[in-house]
Amino acid sequence: MEGGDAPQDRSPRLAALRLRDLRTYEEADLELGPGLTVVSGPNGAGKTNLLEAAYVACTGRSFRAAGDRELVRRGRDAAHVAVEVERPGFGRATFTVGLVPGDRRRLRVDGAPVDGLLDHPSRPLLSVFLPDRLALVKGTPGLRRAHLDQVVLALRPAAAAVRRRYVDALRQRNALLGQLRAREVSPAAAATDLEPWDRALADAAVALTGARAEAVALLADPVAARAEELGLAGELSVEYRPRVAGDAEAFRAALAERRVGDLERGFTHAGPHRDELALRRDGRAIARFGSQGEQRLCLLALLLGEADALQAETGRRPVLLLDDVMSELDATRRERLVAVLRAGGQALVTVTEAAHVPHADDPGVGRVEVEPGHARALRVSTIAEVA
Numbered sequence: 053m054e055g056g057d058a059p060q061d062r063s064p065r066l067a068a069l070r071l072r073d074l075r076t077y078e079e080a081d082l083e084l085g086p087g088l089t090v091v092s093g094p095n096g097a098g099k100t101n102l103l104e105a106a107y108v109a110c111t112g113r114s115f116r117a118a119g120d121r122e123l124v125r126r127g128r129d130a131a132h133v134a135v136e137v138e139r140p141g142f143g144r145a146t147f148t149v150g151l152v153p154g155d156r157r158r159l160r161v162d163g164a165p166v167d168g169l170l171d172h173p174s175r176p177l178l179s180v181f182l183p184d185r186l187a188l189v190k191g192t193p194g195l196r197r198a199h200l201d202q203v204v205l206a207l208r209p210a211a212a213a214v215r216r217r218y219v220d221a222l223r224q225r226n227a228l229l230g231q232l233r234a235r236e237v238s239p240a241a242a243a244t245d246l247e248p249w250d251r252a253l254a255d256a257a258v259a260l261t262g263a264r265a266e267a268v269a270l271l272a273d274p275v276a277a278r279a280e281e282l283g284l285a286g287e288l289s290v291e292y293r294p295r296v297a298g299d300a301e302a303f304r305a306a307l308a309e310r311r312v313g314d315l316e317r318g319f320t321h322a323g324p325h326r327d328e329l330a331l332r333r334d335g336r337a338i339a340r341f342g343s344q345g346e347q348r349l350c351l352l353a354l355l356l357g358e359a360d361a362l363q364a365e366t367g368r369r370p371v372l373l374l375d376d377v378m379s380e381l382d383a384t385r386r387e388r389l390v391a392v393l394r395a396g397g398q399a400l401v402t403v404t405e406a407a408h409v410p411h412a413d414d415p416g417v418g419r420v421e422v423e424p425g426h427a428r429a430l431r432v433s434t435i436a437e438v439a
């Protein structure tokens with residue numbers, strides 16, 4: 053992040069967390085500082101549960117797609133999680149989420165019921181590293197597309213309408229393809245029926261492709277810079293590879309070219325729902341040519357680069373929730389990662405032993421100790437002195 057002309061930091065952060073009967077926790081009350089906080093405890097103690105609780109409180113949903121029955125502590129009927137968020141210039145707000153299996157989740161801001169938390173101006177953006185999320189680097193293009201679209205939305209909230217328009221047009225075109233297929237309509241006759249949907253789909257595709265390309269252009273440099281900072285050997289590149297590039301006419305031509313195949317299979321083959329976000333190191337796919345540790349560094353560089361781009365574009369840096377992030381990193385990379393995390397923004401990092409995090413004992417680094425059923429703050433972090 054080029055400090056000089058960056059917008060003023062308006063990032064909301066987590067100031068306190070209160071849990072009641074959520075997963076392993078009967079009761080936990082924690083104050084959280086603005087910088088790096090190390091959350092340590094033995095296997096199964098509830099470290100991931102704590103990050104999940106923060107996520108639930110800020111969004112109303114779990115990052116593990118868990119249902120309320122899983123989230124509520126065994127043997128209890130209801131769970132409650134609250135987060136106090138602080139946003140520079142706006143003061144504090146308290147988000148609470150009440151979970152009763154079989155009932156609607158009860159969301160409140162400062163005690164007043166709300167339909168959702170996602171659009172609240174004080175809601176912290178969250179960026180989550182879970183070991184499972186390595187699938188983003190190693191897994192299918194669909195995971196990366198979905199992730200990219202989330203980043204697009206965070207960078208340009210108005211793009212939500214663009215994506216919806218594309219998804220609707222695709223659904224309608226696919227439904228029509230299914231009907232035409234069932235009626236065994238010839239490709240020539242089907243072309244007339246499909247024409248208006250091809251137009252709608254092509255227009256939406258151009259808008260979506262444009263939004264994705266713009267987002268990737270904003271990410272590419274920060275991600276490469278973070279990869280280098282973290283000590284990933286070689287040069288990491290993030291490239292957007294649309295299946296069909298060009299204007300609406302080019303999309304319509306691509307649709308026409310694949311019409312016979314589309315009718316045979318009953319779905320649309322060409323378009324942004326087949327795009328790829330390529331993560332490459334020195335021109336080679338990191339998924340195939342990277343080690344475990346390198347893939348981990350790649351995911352971290354992606355998340356950190358996204359945070360940089362978001363901060364540069366919106367003035368708001370996401371809070372990083374990093375679960376079991378130190379595994380597979382050597383001492384040098386751990387040192388580098390901690391230096392990056394201490395240099396700005398709020399981050400919660402879980403580890404089994406605090407000693408796995410270099411400088412965990414420094415007074416500026418926050419410490420939370422988790423043992424089954426409980427969590428307590430040993431020390432509250434402060435913002436690192438590094439600009």
Ligand SMILES: Nc1ncnc2c1ncn2[C@@H]1O[C@H](COP(=O)(O)OP(=O)(O)OP(=O)(O)O)[C@@H](O)[C@H]1O
Pocket residue numbers: 074075076093094095096097098099100101102121122123124125126376404
């Ligand atoms: N609803 C629930 N009620 C009670 N316990 C639960 C509930 N859901 C999960 N658990 C328990 O939470 C524990 C897992 O917690 P968590 O994943 O946070 O551990 P962790 O500290 O991150 O461990 P590790 O270091 O192994 O990753 C398991 O022992 C699981 O049985």
